[in-house]
Amino acid sequence: MLPALIILGLILVLIALLMYLYRRPLPRVNGILKASGLTAPAEIIRDRWGVPHIYAQSLEDLLFVQGYVHAQDRLWQMEMSRRTGHGRLAEIFGGIAFTTDRFLRTIGLGRAAQADLARVDLETLRALEAYAQNNPLPLEFTLLGIKPEPWTPTDSLVWAKVQAWSLSANWDSKILQAGLISKVGATRAAQLHSDSPRAE
Numbered sequence: 182m183l184p185a186l187i188i189l190g191l192i193l194v195l196i197a198l199l200m201y202l203y204r205r206p207l208p209r210v211n212g213i214l215k216a217s218g219l220t221a222p223a224e225i226i227r228d229r230w231g232v233p234h235i236y237a238q239s240l241e242d243l244l245f246v247q248g249y250v251h252a253q254d255r256l257w258q259m260e261m262s263r264r265t266g267h268g269r270l271a272e273i274f275g276g277i278a279f280t281t282d283r284f285l286r287t288i289g290l291g292r293a294a295q296a297d298l299a300r301v302d303l304e305t306l307r308a309l310e311a312y313a314q315n316n317p318l319p320l321e322f323t324l325l326g327i328k329p330e331p332w333t334p335t336d337s338l339v340w341a342k343v344q345a346w347s348l349s350a351n352w353d354s355k356i357l358q359a360g361l362i363s364k365v366g367a368t369r370a371a372q373l374h375s376d377s378p379r380a381e
């Protein structure tokens with residue numbers, strides 16, 4: 182009888198732990214939340230598909246809430262993009278990510294983002310700062326035992342550079358295409374480079 186009670190107790194503890202890990206990272210979608218970064222009340226309405234619609238009285242408040250919502254829904258993706266852009270994946274994944282980190286640091290997306298931040302106007306800087314907020318950590322952080330650093334304006338810029346880099350997988354063919362066009366013209370380049378769109 183005693184072993185059966187112990188097994189039942191362990192099963193109940195395991196179920197409670199799994200429910201905690203599953204429910205803890207879910208976004209809070211109901212109720213009122215007080216946030217010290219807002220200058221006026223703002224509203225997030227999620228439609229039946231879970232898509233957030235944000236209503237705010239100023240651009241800075243809108244971006245503050247957008248940062249909050251992005252962190253609710255995508256903080257793990259944001260953290261991985263930030264670490265990718267700065268070449269800091271090995272801090273989590275160890276030596277397996279070293280080559281990737283070295284490549285990304287050589288490219289210098291993080292340095293480019295920092296240089297961009299130094300050139301932005303005051304309005305853009307305020308927008309980036311308003312966006313840079315934290316949120317309760319999703320399950321991936323709990324499982325890996327990591328806590329992200331506070332999000333910064335540079336992180337938003339490097340995230341954009343990572344997204345741009347991921348969309349530029351054909352950069353080498355574009356350079357070849359531009360070189361061909363400059364040497365032989367658009368029509369002849371289109372004939373020589375079958376992947377190029379034909380000139381009108």
